[in-house]
Every structure is written in structure tokens, then in C-alpha cells.
Amino acid sequence: MRIPTSIKLHKASKTLELRYGEHAYSLSAEFLRVHSPSAEVQGHGKPILQTGKLGVGLERLEPAGNYALKLCFDDGHDSGLFTWDYLHQLATRHEQLWADYLDELSKAGKSRDPSESIIKLML
Numbered sequence: 001m002r003i004p005t006s007i008k009l010h011k012a013s014k015t016l017e018l019r020y021g022e023h024a025y026s027l028s029a030e031f032l033r034v035h036s037p038s039a040e041v042q043g044h045g046k047p048i049l050q051t052g053k054l055g056v057g058l059e060r061l062e063p064a065g066n067y068a069l070k071l072c073f074d075d076g077h078d079s080g081l082f083t084w085d086y087l088h089q090l091a092t093r094h095e096q097l098w099a100d101y102l103d104e105l106s107k108a109g110k111s112r113d114p115s116e117s118i119i120k121l122m123l
Helices: 029-034 039-045 084-092 094-108 114-122
Strands: 006-010 015-020 023-028 058-064 068-073 081-083
Touching (some): 006 058, 015 084, 081 084
Antiparallel strands (some): 015 023, 058 068
16 A cells, blocks of 8 residues: 655645655646546446546645545535555556546547536537
8 A cells, every 4th residue: 555655735736736756746626627536427337438527626625534535525425535555656657547538538528617508408
């Protein structure tokens, strides 16, 4: 289990900074939101593509025992428990996971921008 040596929430930049010894990682709230381990996102084995999460922020972090963090997002999502191992995986695989997410959005014809979802609903 890889436990961060330092965790900092930066509300202004909407990022979570994780430090593992000499290595520091900055993960955007949007990245964390679309990779939430919650059933709402993971879909009980079939992940559900999250759209319109550009600009989402983190309101607070809550410890979940000695094994995870509960991340509370400003869009109301707060049901995923990010285990230490999962956070380390997100940090170390960030570039590839983000590229895969953007590719999935593109293939689905969806957007990160929440206003585009609203415009499509109005049409």
C-alpha cells in the first residue's frame, strides 16, 4: 500500500497534490471526478462515461479509516472512496488515463464542457 507522505487540497487551482517521498503529483478535480471509484461512475463493472465535468472543484477531503479518502466535489458527488492504492495508481498513470478519457469522450461525441450538454438538451 502506497500512502502519500503529503496531501494538499488547492481549491483555487482545483487540484489535489499528492507527494510520495520525492515524487509530487498534481491531479485536477475534473480528472479525479471522472475517475471516481463510485458505483455511479464505475457502473458495477461497466464504467459510465462522465461528461461535462470541466470546472468541477473539490470542496473537501475526509479520511475513511486508515485506507482511503472520501473526496467531496462541488457538483454534489461524494460517494467514491479513493483508496491509497487507487490514488497512487491515478497519480502514476495520470497521463495515460487522461488520454484514454479524452479519446472515449471524442469517440462518444461528448464534451468536457457542461454548457455543451445543456445546449444539446435544449435543441
